[in-house]
Amino acid sequence: xxxxxxxxxxxxxxxxxxxxxxxxxxxxxxxxxxxxxxxxxxxxxxxxxxxxxxxxxxxxxxxxxxxxxxxxxxxxxxxxxxxxxxxxxxxxxxxxxxxxxxxxxxxxxxxxxxxxxxxxxxxxxxxxxxxxxxxxxxxxxxxxxxxxxxxxxxxxxxxxxxxxxxxxxxxxxxxxxxxxxxxxxxxxxxxxxxxxxxxxxxxxxxxxxxxxxxxxxxxxxxxxxxxxxxxxxxxxxxxxxxxxxxxxxxxxxxxxxxxxxxxxxxxxxxxxxxxxxxxxxxxxxxxxxxxxxxxxxxxxxxxxxxxxxxxxxxxxxxxxxxxxxxxxxxxxxxxxxxxxxxxxxxxxxxxxxxxxxxxxxxxxxxxxxxxxxxxxxxxxxxxxxxxxxxxxxxxxxxxxxxxxxxxxxxxxxxx
Amino acid sequence: xxxxxxxxxxxxxxxxxxxxxxxxxxxxxxxxxxxxxxxxxxxxxxxxxxxxxxxxxxxxxxxxxxxxxxxxxxxxxxxxxxxxxxxxxxxxxxxxxxxxxxxxxxxxxxxxxxxxxxxxxxxxxxxxxxxxxxxxxxxxxxxxxxxxxxxxxxxxxxxxxxxxxxxxxxxxxxxxxxxxxxxxxxxxxxxxxxxxxxxxxxxxxxxxxxxxxxxxxxxxxxxxxxxxxxxxxxxxxxxxxxxxxxxxxxxxxxxxxxxxxxxxxxxxxxxxxxxxxxxxxxxxxxxxxxxxxxxxxxxxx
Ligand SMILES: Nc1nc2c(ncn2[C@@H]2O[C@H](COP(=O)(O)OP(=O)(O)OP(=O)(O)O)[C@@H](O)[C@H]2O)c(=O)[nH]1
Ligand SMILES: [Mg+2]
Numbered sequence: 154x155x156x157x158x159x160x161x162x163x164x165x166x167x168x169x170x171x172x173x174x175x176x177x178x179x180x181x182x183x184x185x186x187x188x189x190x191x192x193x194x195x196x197x198x199x200x201x202x203x204x205x206x207x208x209x210x211x212x213x214x215x216x217x218x219x220x221x222x223x224x225x226x227x228x229x230x231x232x233x234x235x236x237x238x239x240x241x242x243x244x245x246x247x248x249x250x251x252x253x254x255x256x257x258x259x260x261x262x263x264x265x266x267x268x269x270x271x272x273x274x275x276x277x278x279x280x281x282x283x284x285x286x287x288x289x290x291x292x293x294x295x296x297x298x299x300x301x302x303x304x305x306x307x308x309x310x311x312x313x314x315x316x317x318x319x320x321x322x323x324x325x326x327x328x329x330x331x332x333x334x335x336x337x338x339x340x341x342x343x344x345x346x347x348x349x350x351x352x353x354x355x356x357x358x359x360x361x362x363x364x365x366x367x368x369x370x371x372x373x374x375x376x377x378x379x380x381x382x383x384x385x386x387x388x389x390x391x392x393x394x395x396x397x398x399x400x401x402x403x404x405x406x407x408x409x410x411x412x413x414x415x416x417x418x419x420x421x422x423x424x425x426x427x428x429x430x431x432x433x434x435x436x437x438x439x440x441x442x443x444x445x446x447x448x449x450x451x452x453x454x455x456x457x458x459x460x461x462x463x464x465x466x467x468x469x470x471x472x473x474x475x476x477x478x479x480x481x482x483x484x485x486x487x488x489x490x491x492x493x494x495x496x497x498x499x500x501x502x503x504x505x506x507x508x509x510x511x512x513x514x515x516x517x518x519x520x521x522x523x524x525x526x527x528x529x530x531x532x533x534x535x536x537x538x539x540x541x542x543x544x545x546x547x548x549x550x551x552x553x554x555x556x557x558x559x560x561x562x563x564x565x566x567x568x
Numbered sequence: 569x570x571x572x573x574x575x576x577x578x579x580x581x582x583x584x585x586x587x588x589x590x591x592x593x594x595x596x597x598x599x600x601x602x603x604x605x606x607x608x609x610x611x612x613x614x615x616x617x618x619x620x621x622x623x624x625x626x627x628x629x630x631x632x633x634x635x636x637x638x639x640x641x642x643x644x645x646x647x648x649x650x651x652x653x654x655x656x657x658x659x660x661x662x663x664x665x666x667x668x669x670x671x672x673x674x675x676x677x678x679x680x681x682x683x684x685x686x687x688x689x690x691x692x693x694x695x696x697x698x699x700x701x702x703x704x705x706x707x708x709x710x711x712x713x714x715x716x717x718x719x720x721x722x723x724x725x726x727x728x729x730x731x732x733x734x735x736x737x738x739x740x741x742x743x744x745x746x747x748x749x750x751x752x753x754x755x756x757x758x759x760x761x762x763x764x765x766x767x768x769x770x771x772x773x774x775x776x777x778x779x780x781x782x783x784x785x786x787x788x789x790x791x792x793x794x795x796x797x798x799x800x801x802x803x804x805x806x807x808x809x810x811x812x813x814x815x816x817x818x819x820x821x822x823x824x825x826x827x828x829x830x831x832x833x834x835x836x837x838x839x840x841x842x843x844x845x846x847x848x849x850x851x852x853x854x855x856x857x858x859x860x861x862x863x864x865x866x867x868x869x
Contacts, residue, residue, distance in 0.1 A: 156576045184842070211709025212728050213861055223731055225712045226705045228758045235576050237756055249733040253715075256735045365573075377589040380622040387621055394618070396586040396737075425617040435574045437585035437618070450593050474733050488738055491593060547736050556742040558732045 157363060160224075160239035160254040162282065163264035164274035168295040170221055172264060172333035173240045174205025176355065179340035182229035183208065198334070205333075209240040222247055224254040233359040243274055248521045249474035252281060252561055256547075259363045260289040262354070267300045267330075271313045277507045279314075280523065283321040284470055284563060286543055288364050290318075291327045291357055298332040302345040320510060329354055366434040372400030372408075372456035373537070373545050374432070375490040376448055380439060392423060392439035393448055398490070398544040399537075400456060402432040402440065407457035410448055411535030416457060417442040451492035453535040453545075461535040461545065467528045468502065468566045470539075473518035475552065475559035481517070485559070487530055489548040495531035496550065499568075502526060518560075527568045539563040577765055581614065584753035586737065587716060588618040591698050591751050592625040594741040598698040598751075599656070599691075602628040604640035605816040606773055607702030610754060610762055612647065613771055626700070627654035631687050633680070634661045635797040635818045643774040658690035674799065680821045684868045688724045691748055698741065698749045706758045710861035716755050722746035726864040760839055767832045779812045779830040790823035814839075 161169035177183050183191075191203045194216075198204050209225035210216055221242040229236050239254030241247075255261065261282045265275055282290060292314055300306045307330045318326050329338055330349055337343030340355045352360075380392040402408070406419045421441040422432045432438045440454060448454075455461050473479055479498060487496035504515035504524035515524060539546030543563075550560040574582065591598050600615060602608045615624050630644060648655045660682050663669045668689075669682045691699065705712045715731050717739045732740060741749050754762070766773065783794040785804040792798060794806050797820045811824035812835070829835045 154576050155573050156579055208709075209712070211712050211861070214729065222729060223713050225709070226756065227712060228706045228756075250731075253733045253735060257737065377586070378592050378619075378625075380619065382622045390621065394589055396582060396589075425620060433574065435579055435582055437582040437589070486742075488740060490738060491590070544736075547738070549733075549735050549738050549740060551740055551742060553742075556740070556744065558735070558740045561733070561735050 154230075154233075154235055156235045156237060157260060157358065157361075158237040158239070158258045159260035159262060159358065160241050160251075160258040161262045161264060162241060162251060162255065162278035163243055164266070164269075164272050165220060165243040167243060167264040167266045167269075168333040169243060169262075169264050170206035170209045170225075170240050171204075172262070172293065172295065172331070172339065172354075173227060173238055174208040175333045175336055175339045176238075177208060177227060177229055178205055179336055180229055180231060180355065220244060223250045231355070231359055236358065245274060245277070245521060248277070248281075249472070251278065252285070252472055252474070255281060255285055255287060256561070258287060260291070260358070260361065261287045262291045262293055264293050264295045264333075265310055265314070267294050267296045267303075267306050267310065270310050271317060273508060275314075276317060279317060279321055279323065280505070280507065280510075281472070283323050284472070284523070286539065289325055289361055290323055291329060291354065293329050293331045293333075293354060295331050295333050297330045297337060297343075297346065298335050302330070302337075302343070304346070304348040307349070327351070327357060329357065367399045367542060369401035369403075370456050370459040371537070371542055372402045372406070372454075373398045373461065373542070374402065374438075374440065374454045375492065376450055376452050376454060377491045378450060379448065391445075392441055393454065394437075394439045395454070395491070396437045397432050397434050399434055399542050401434065402438075402454075402456070404430055408442070408454050409457045409460055410446055411453045411455050411461050412463050412533040413447070413452065415446045415448075417444040417446055419443075453490075453492075455535065461537055462564075462567075463533050463535055464567065465530045465533050466499070466568045467530070467534070467536075467564050468568045469526060469528055469548075469562040469564050471518065471524060471526050471550075472561045473520060473522045473559065474561065475557055476520055477552070477555075477559070478520075479518040479560075484553070486551040486553050487528070487534075487548050487562070488551060489534050489536060490545070492532075492534065494534070497529045498526050499529040500527040525565065528562070536564055539565060577761065577768060580754070580757050580761055581617070581765070583737075583756065584611075584614045585618040587739070587751065587753040588615055588700065590739050590741070591700060592619070594739070595698040595749070597694065597696050598626040598700060599629045599694070599696045600624070600626050600700045601687075601702075602630050602644065602655075603702070603816070604630070604636070604644050604774060605702065606762055606766065606777060607704065607754060609647075609771065609773060610757075610765060611700060611702045612651070613769055614753060616651075624651075624653050627656050629656045629658065629690060629696075629699070631658045631683050631690065632660065633683055633818050634659065635795075635820050637774070637776050637793075637813075637816065639774045639776045640816060643772075656690070656694065658686045660686045662686070663689065680818050681863070681868075684724070684863070684866055687868075691724070696748065697743065698751055700751045700753065702754055703752050704757050704759070704762075705755050708860045710864060714752065714755070714864075716752055717741050718750045718752065719743060720748050720750060724748065725866065728861065728865070760836070763832070763836050763839060767836065774816065776813045776816065777835070779810050779827045781808055782811050782824065783807070784809045784811060784824060787823075791826060792820075792823055795820070
């Protein structure tokens with residue numbers, strides 16, 4: 154069985170948390186004592202039924218205000234699949250938490266309130282989905298119960314969204330009319346919308362094919378830790394521990410240590426007490442090389458058949474996530490997987506106006522701003538372009554004064 | 569193309585190992601908090617997978633409430649012996665003797681809440697900058713909100729409204745002196761995942777996880793092990809029952825479940841069919857709606 158990670162997005166009050174609650178409730182994923190706690194809670198819907206949103210709105214402040222502030226992770230499984238859900242906040246102030254939930258997911262559920270249609274936050278979140286390269290997208294037109302389950306309303310919103318999707322190069326979009334509150338088309342097909350002949354959301358989640366892994370020549374493993382027991386019987390033992398970001402390593406493969414460029418061959422792959430022939434994408438392994446080479450944490454082992462990029466100057470898309478604005482006179486820290494180096498923002502190419510999608514010139518970024526910058530790093534980075542290999546094409550910026558993560562970066566092109 | 573996708577247990581395992589190695593790579597003085605429960609036993613197994621044949625780059629730390637199940641302590645000591653790793657024990661009794669905390673009174677008294685002080689003292693004494701714990705997001709609604717690298721201020725407090733963004737699988741463990749990071753490698757595991765993993769890895773567990781005959785009393789509708797740590801009076805009727813424990817904490821706040829499951833397959837079948845969550849057996853969570861959030865804000869795990 155595999156795992157599908159997905160997240161919810163959309164504007165405040167479009168019903169994201171309610172939809173997740175409904176999904177859990179209608180798949181019988183809520184246990185009796187949790188249900189009891191829900192029933193005992195004083196946050197109820199107007200008609201006295203239990204408010205399913207509080208299943209994910211777990212913080213006191215969230216319950217008091219009836220909004221989501223930070224991502225909640227929820228888990229459920231059906232006979233087909235295991236699911237990890239990130240229910241993210243819709244409020245613009247908490248966009249960074251939405252990006253947190255989105256960055257590890259393979260599929261996005263964007264909610265749109267049927268009464269309101271596509272609004273600014275729908276656009277912002279869709280833009281982020283496209284920047285992050287989330288490959289699958291389900292757009293749920295929610296609160297259909299409040300528009301008499303009208304096919305016309307559904308069609309109008311679908312058309313508006315398709316126009317947006319075309320602008321953002323989102324090509325795999327599935328539209329589902331739902332009522333999270335009443336349960337229409339979430340787990341069970343709705344009886345109120347005979348005009349809709351598509352599947353329920355759950356059916357879609359269970360059956361959607363998420364795109365597979367990259368070919369083996371994209372083999373990349375950042376070294377996290379060097380295992381050197383230095384005991385008598387393991388005197389010469391030297392294992393490079395890390396997780397395979399992409400591609401596949403096999404015994405005998407020619408590998409290059411980036412960025413130093415040293416070459417060797419894979420001698421052995423170890424996973425604790427086993428010695429598999431191959432290290433597949435996603436596995437945490439220990440690699441042994443034929444030659445004695447100088448490798449430390451932050452170096453990347455890559456297939457010699459296809460090396461990574463290697464440079465100190467990169468143009469990257471940036472989402473700014475800190476209250477303090479970007480100060481390009483400062484030196485920040487850039488963390489790319491297990492590698493940390495100093496970094497300056499050499500130039501701001503543009504900032505995107507979310508309402509018009511226009512690229513504007515700017516001299517700084519404030520909280521939630523998105524745009525493109527040119528980075529200059531102290532050390533060379535061994536990376537791939539985000540579009541080609543996202544697992545090795547992203548980084549974070551850290552403010553060394555506060556240690557906060559202040560920006561998400563996606564590497565786009567050479568400068 | 570790589571046709572094979574990792575099976576879910578392999579994927580969860582690989583993620584946890586990656587996190588453990590990031591801790592090793594990023595921190596000066598990490599520690600692994602070991603409670604003797606199945607989640608921390610799973611962490612130890614994952615640490616073996618992450619670092620063998622080398623040594624663990626951290627000691628194991630046990631915050632001992634003094635109200636333990638004897639079986640847990642026996643298990644702990646045998647495990648440490650087998651691993652050849654270092655164990656540090658912080659005693660809640662010391663904090664009580666020093667007058668830093670007051671023992672709770674009354675029928676529902678437990679030392680669970682007192683652990684926080686000893687935990688923070690132990691962190692300060694040894695200068696730990698990261699503490700690895702076995703908490704899972706599926707356990708409780710406040711935990712569902714916590715990052716994998718969860719930064720705590722110098723008082724050990726969690727501020728849920730000011731969590732750092734945690735992007736992709738890139739973990740930012742940078743902190744100021746005095747601060748500390750709690751790290752949760754099995755955040756994305758469910759209770760059932762842990763049991764399936766224990767079965768797959770053929771791991772040993774303390775015997776209290778399996779059905780056994782035990783003297784119990786009924787408290788607030790739940791079965792509790794009769795013990796000197798539980799404040800009992802003549803109204804409490806002691807009966808011998810066949811029980812097992814689903815989660816293991818303090819003897820005075822962990823309820824037993826009536827069960828005949830004495831094999832791991834039976835336990836997995838029982839949990840799969842269960843209508844009650846694991847935390848339903850923890851009296852410490854029943855105090856109020858936000859009990860866990862409040863404890864975390866105070867420095868608790
Ligand atoms: N009538 C109707 N109301 C709904 C539906 N879905 C959600 N609501 C209501 O809309 C309100 C907001 O729902 P939430 O689920 O909290 O919205 P959200 O998108 O999670 O909001 P944030 O997380 O704060 O951005 C609640 O009062 C819900 O009961 C629906 O399908 N029909
Ligand atoms: Mg919400």
